[in-house]
Amino acid sequence: MTDKKSIIIKFEAESDQTVGDITKIVGLVQARFFIPIIDALNLEANPRSSRTGSVTDAIQETITNSPKLFPFMTKGVLLASSQYERLDRGRIKLEPNNPKIEGILDGGHNTLAIGLYILGQSMEYHGMTLSSSAKTWDLFKEIWIKNRILVDAYIKDITAKVTKNNLDFLVPVELIVPKDKNDTACVFSFTNNLLEICEARNNNAELQLTAKANQKGYFNALKELMELHNPAIAKRIEWKTNEGGAVKAQDIIALSWLALNLLSPVKEANSDKPLEPVAANKLYSGKGACLKQFEKLMSSPDVTGEAEDGYHAELINAEVRSAFRIAVDLPDLYDYIYENFPKCYNANGGHFQAITACKTLNRKRKVKVTPFKGKEIDTLTPDGFIMPLFYGLQALLGKREKNGKKEIYWTTPPMTFLNDNFCKIVDDYMGNLSLCDYDPQKVGKAQKIYIDAIKTYKMAKAGML
Template identity: 60%
Template sequence: MLNRNTSVIIKFDFSTEQTVGEITKIVGLTKAKYLIPVIDSLDLEANPRSSKTGPVTDAIQESIETDPDVFPFKTKGILLAASQYERLDRGRVKVTPDNPNIEGILDGGHNALAIGLHILKKAMEHGEVSFPKGAKTWDEFKQLWQANRDVIDEYLDAVRKDPDIGSLNFYVPVELLVPRSADELASVEAFKNDLLEICAARNNNVQLQVSAKANQLGYFDALKSLMDKRNPALSNRIEWKTNDGGDIKAQDIIALAWIPLNLITPVKDTNGRTLEPVLAQNIYRGKGGCLKQFEKLMSSPEVTAETSGDYKRELENLEVGSAFKIAVELPELYDYIYAVFPELYNAAGGSYGRITAVKKLNEKRKDKRTPYTDVEIETISPEGFIVPLVYGLQALMEKYEDNGRSEIRWTHTPKIFLQNNLKKIVAHYAGIFSMCDYDPQKIGKNPQSYAQALAGFKMAIAGIL
């Protein structure tokens, strides 16, 4: 992690400068060996995506190995930003990033990872240290880099003494963004205000995901903090930041969060338009849309406010916060329904294992576990069968108002309610299966499925079922 006031010296060759408004861009080529301090000290916190190994990094490393002289003309290189800097002699610039959320490596994370891996592999090979196999995220690479930092220094010393050992003199294009005047507070603040948009725009060449920008702006922070407290193991599996290694997508959690969020008092977006609730069926079929609507919600001045200094927005709407407290319980409740649904469907007179979609799914998967809590089960289910029932939990929620304050809260303890009533609810809900030809896609996308499930919960509450 980048620490404030960490200084790094970048040595440019063939550099030029361009200044427009309050931003100066220094462009040049930097030899790979001079990027070692950059990799030591700077991180990808300012980059909306965390880089990881794959075909892109493999191609970069192959290009370095086979044609290092042409490499700088094949790549955009690395984009850096720092609010404090000092020009030194011999083409060197000393940079001191102040805020890791918006400064550091803004773009070119895969280049930084590939170049770092190239250097590390050469050093470990020279030091006869075994390089571990397998894909690596940026964080995993940095741990390996730091653990073998002395090996890298030994390799550099050996290369200086004997060029036949290897060379780290291939060039990498580097762009450095700095304020027009680091001594003027207004210039520095204007520079910082523009960095986040620059970063998002520069990453759009690979279609920056909405989740990446939402995470960058801090929109996931409150939800993640609550999830960390409730279920750290589950939270660690969620890919809050794109390419950060989690096997659960943030948009899956956000889609579920709309079940309680649909009950909040309507708020206006940044353009003054009232935000519409998310349609029930979109929790299954339109998770990308759920995420975009979440971004609009969290950018609303009625929901969040910009914090001082770090350019993130902090949750201030207590009603939304109360909905988040319910939202972090939903993955566990989802998995409870997921685990018992096959048995309850059979108890209602069905033959779950004979449904074509269920049969095919279970034939393909040997390791059968619940999606969120990773509990081993006998039968896995198509998501389209389960999501409407999870949506039905909304019947157990209410907006409670007292002395001008309101919150979303449970009217019943959900797990106990499910244990006592889910069998009856499933018997009521199962009628939708024949209407939709036992097709999980049709069931998951059909508004009637959600109405049926919600009605089942409400009838169970009323004692009708």
Template identity: 45%
Template sequence: MSTDIIVRFTDSYEQKVGNIKKIVGLMSPKSIIKIIDTLDLDANPRNSRLGSVTDAIQASIRADELSPTQKLFPFKSKGILLASSSYESLDRGRYRLSFASHDEVEGILDGGHNTLAIGSYILSEAEHALGNRPPKKNEVTIWDSFKQTWMNRRTDIEEYLSLLREEKAALKEKGISTLDFSIPVELLVPTDPNDALCVENFRTSLLEICDARNNNAQLTQGTKGNQEGLFDSFKALYAEKYPEFAAKISWKTNDGNPIESRKLVALSWIPLSLISSNVTSGDIEAPQLPLVYSGKEKCQEKFLQLMRDDRVSKAAGSARRELKNPQVLSALKVATDLPGLYDEIYSRFPKHYNKTGSYGKIGAVKSLKNSRNEYKTPFFEKATDNPVPDGFIYPLVCGLRALMEADDQGKVYWKTDPHKFLDSPAFENVVAQYSGVIQQSDYDPQKVGKGAMSYTAVENSMKLAVLMG
């Protein structure tokens, strides 16, 4: 399914280089309204957020509207960068653009903050003109909430546009915006939209262009990986198994979601470590288990290296890649169980520890206590009786690797049901033995979480517990 819009450029010109044509010019706010109606920031690496940058953009727009002669915004701003592989050149500087729904390659490649600033400015002025309550800050702070508010109040914007046609002078006298400003826009299209090879080469180039255009604020490795589609299979597995939890995962900068994807990526190396060398003939080694706790960025870097390998993924008709390796897919399926298991261990740990020591007297535990004495597990936010330092939990979670196995085809599966294991006396015994490691580490979660001995001791204990049945 695709959506067509017609936008109009003024003072425009075209450049052609290879498979790409660039149209450069100015657009009126009315064309930007159509763009906001149609597009999201799927192709943009960041989910834009209101702040000092957008405040400055709106101040420049306001200054242009107040000045009868000096219109500086087009020269002060980089504007908006659009891309569409399906387009038609019309008359009078107009272009018909077609965008596929949920396209994560085409659309707004750069200028998300400009789009958000302009959109929130238009929306606020529309409500001002109609005498309505302006949007609350939390209704427009980040792009996703802004877009929802925009669509909810879309009829107000239409009424505002009607007032501009009929009562422009009266609105101006009241100090209400008459949308008398221009936005610099660049549009990238294939030089020949009817040539399939030209279109494919064009789409393949977009991710690299997007990355380069956004290098004024360095993108995280995770954000780049997300743009390449390297997390797509992992996302889909979470969405299938835990849709509500999946909606809380932050895969993209500034998307406002509370669960850091790099924590989940780091945990995925627990099952991936069973197969990564076989899949890549030893070219990509799994990170050492302590890094799952203390080196999440390194784990993510290794994950992206693995996912970019041609033996693991393939190009999907653009710069985005699709997972093709069944062994890696099986490991990621197992990995989706780990956040829930992490929470189970988190809830059980204090009670099991108290059988050999006094959990509440540990200094690191006392420092996590709050006045309400209310605590939740880190991932699924279930009520629990005590807080637990992460450094104490990670060795136990990584130890669950002892319950996993790769079959003859190299696919990872649970050879022992992890939930039943955590319910068993065997796990209580593992915690009892592990408590000695904590004591030897001076009850310091950092020493425990970063110490290789912690992971070796736990995994050996779990292996023995599994063998003993």
């Protein structure tokens, strides 16, 4: 359990509303009393991380030009805490029990914009300039902590009326807490409803399915395995929206269906209907559909159960875990195919750069790197040509029962297999490009080409190429 951090915030014009097991405290907080929120809380409970852009620019512009109107022009910030204590003079002490589900549920961009404004004013007062590098919440917090002493000095001089108060604007704050913090059932009900509240509050910003899946914990097992067994790839993945990362979570999820499609049937949540596998060509043309089906898979009671916190999902299906162990290898295998396809194509009598789509891609893109590891390479390839070759790797997977549990496993080391056979596989595959007029869109969307690729891999595995 993460160490608890207590904070004290001071409300003005405070009012309470209680419905069921939840009490909502609504009020306004002066900017200088908002500082403890920035100090103590992060955006772990928020489905998205915040980053600077037109939204944060507009918020700061309002604070600068219309501070009196600011509380009427923003919905403010929504906080949640399962433990709290009412003090005197409108002050409330918060002690979030689990920062992964409590803290800032909504208003991450408001918090970032307000924090940047306060820090900018403090640094300007001391003859310094706030770096423009604070583009994300995490980068901002690093700079905030480093310069926190300047904020205190600025607030001290404002209080002593030594300098003009540029922090006299008010921030609308909603705080939700359990109706009875001493009632275990009430607190459990409160925390159990936080994700639903969080999703609803973020719907105005069209909360992405990626953010919801991450917040629910559906990525956790795959993320942990990736960090353990493939750290070079893990550090490049953006699991949480806006957190930063060259590789998007949905691209990793799409690849994982190479193995997940071999799972024994599982039931969809609240239904006896078995979950449908993902069509092979959707890994190329329907990554959103891959993610949606992944969310259905991970919400199945055959796959996940409730974690100890009563909020997140916890993987309980050993066969799915084994598929995730396969998924850890897939970005490197995709990159190998991506890097070596042009060489093998030319080695088999083709002229890769004569293909219009390939020539255009390489002329337009100055930076040439592999999609997942970001390794510098000489030639880029349209993904439509690569995905069927990648999907052929499914021929190297098998299913077995081990220690009484079902398992998906590599029947042969995949990278060794590619080193020994890939150019022969490309020789057999090249005809598919001509059949599709060398159009990567047609190749990537043709289900038959994926089936043929699996057959080619099987032939190579049997020593028939």
